[in-house]
Amino acid sequence: MKKLEALFDHIASRVNVNLKPMGIDVKQILTNAIPRERHLQYYAFYALTEDHPISFRFQNSNMAGTYFLGKTQVDRSVVYKSDLRGDELKRKGDVVEFNGVKTTLFYDEVIRVINSCLIKTLVHNHSKNPETPEVFKILNTLAMHFSNIHGTTCEGVYLGPFSTIDLSIMHNCVVGNFSYVQAGDLSRLTIESGRVWIKSNGLFEFNYVYPEGVVEQYVSMDENGKITGKFIDYVEEFKEDFVPVYSSVQPELMGVEVGEGTYVNPYSVIKGDCKIGDNSLIAQRAHVENSDIGKGSNAQENCYIKNAVYEGFNVTAHGGKVIHTRLAPNVFVGFNSFVHGTATCPITVGRDSIVMPHTIIDAEEPITIPENSAVWGYVTKQSDLKDQCMSLETLAKTTDIVIGNMTFKGDGKAFVEAFKHRIAHIREENGANFDGTEETRGHAQKTQDACFNILQPFQGGADAGMYPTMTIGE
Known part of the structure; x- marks a missing residue:
């Protein structure tokens, strides 16, 4: 495995060149985070559809267990059990606008991963970088377990486990464990663990930081890259359910009622008594058990839904977990949120409400989120909502406010409308409103x-663990 070891050394050096001045050295993490033999055990797989360009190029890389869709290039990188979804990349001829200036694309956009290591990472959406509108670039970056890179170009970035960078441009940044950042163009910043930061220049800024000691209960990482905490314990509990799914190139969905216009990815797990309504989407690596998924709803990658009821048009963003919970219609559950009820302490979320990204609702008693509300932060009992929940109507009238650990500045109406617009866009992109027409x-x-095709690495000699250099499609 000499070449694989050399590849890890190469990635460590490239990431450290960017981040060592900020106190980050990833060498030991990359040496120990994933046992080397696992890079030989899992096949990579790519999806073919008539609606997405067939264009994949892989060279000098390991891609064990990774899913690819859409135009993708991987060069001198390790991409382990990750999901590179290029189904929302910009297309040749699209007209895009940056800061009031419009430009036409002359090429289809491509996801390019170079000199990087992504571990169980979701990559989705498209680049918001005006300098390279045709390239969704991830360069000299280390993304740890269950992080999300969503529409964000990364150059010299470290992402802690269960963190999310969303619709931004990141240069030489460190993002702590379970932090969520949607804050535009950022350079040379360290985002502390457990921070939720949503900023639109000139319009609004939302900031929340978890109380000391809370995030460590749910996710922590030692100097060797070992992840501990309630989040990883919960995910590990269901790991064996995925083994049969990956034993077949095209697994069959058995005994589940699935509505019209719905897609259940064969690399998801549907377990127990489940019903999935019309125009719904269950993505690969989603786990749904004993749940009723209503019309127009979705469960994105790394979502875990158990003993839950989705009444319809519910969005569960990447990494969301919803357990012993009832979602009324039109509820949005944000990235990596943990909505964890129990049989004796169920959670109910009222219609048209927003569970903000990276929210933890870990019920110690029955909890009801009022309809048309936003909830954030760390909630374990009903009284916690006093300073971590607000009606969207009130929030829309807000300018500057401090509630508990949350600070908001700017135009509340613009903030609420931006969220509502984005949620509507997500439903539209996922086909929730499909009526039989091409437009929907x-x-x-x-x-x-x-259909899915698999790729396997070399199993012996100096090349063991490396994938052959290949170009598939255009």
């Missing part, structure tokens, strides 16, 4: 006929 087709309909 979304991901749930466009991947109906997807």
Whole structure:
């Protein structure tokens, strides 16, 4: 495995060149985080559909267990059990606007991963970088377990486990464990663990930081890259359920009632008594058990839904976990949120409400979130909502406010409208409103006929663990 070891050394040096001045040295993490033999055990797989360009280029890399869709290039990188979804990349001829200036694309956009290591990471959406609108670039970056890179170009970035960078541009940044950042163009910043930061220049800024000691209960990482805490314990509990799914190139969905216009990815787990309504989407690596998923709803990658009821048009963003919970219609559960009820302490979320990204609701008693509300932070009992929940109507009238650990500045109406617009866009992109017309087709309909091809690494000699250099498609 000499070449694989050399590849890890190469990635460590490239990341450290960018981040060592900020006190980050990733060498030991990359040496120990994933046992080397696992890079030989899992195949990579790519999806073919009529709606997405067939264009993959892989060289000098390991891609064990990773899923690819859409135009993708991987060069001198390790991409381990990750998901690179290029189904929302910009296309040739699209007109995009940056700061009031419009430009036309002359090439299809491509996801390019160079000199980077992504571990169980979700990459989705498209680049918001005006300098390279045709390239969604991830360069000299280390992303740890269950992090999300969503529409964000990364150059010299470290992402802690269960962190999310969203619709931003990141240069030489460190993002702590379970932090969420959607704050535009950022350079040379360290985002502390457990911070939720949403900023639109000139309009609004939302800031929340978890109380001391809370995040460490849910996710922590030692100097060797070992992850501990309630989040990883919960995910590990269901790991064996995925083993049969990956034993077949095209696993079959058995005994589940699935509605019209719905797509259940064969690399998801549907377990127990489940019903999935019309125009819904269950993505790969989602786990759904004993749940009723209503019409127009979705469960994105790394979502875990158990003993839950989705009444309809519910969005669970990447990494969301919803357990013993009832979602009324039109509820949004944000990235990596942990909505954890129990049989004796269920959670109910009222219609049209927003569970903000990276929210923890870990019920010690029954909890009800009022309708048309936003909830954030760390909630374990009903009284916690006093300073961690607000009606959207009130929030829209807010300018500057401090409530508990949350600070908001700016135009509350613009903040609420931005969220509502984005949620509507997500439903539209996922095909929740499909009515049989081409204009309303979304991901749930466009991947109906997807087929999957597998790739395997060399198993012996100096090349062991490396994937052959190859170009597939254009």
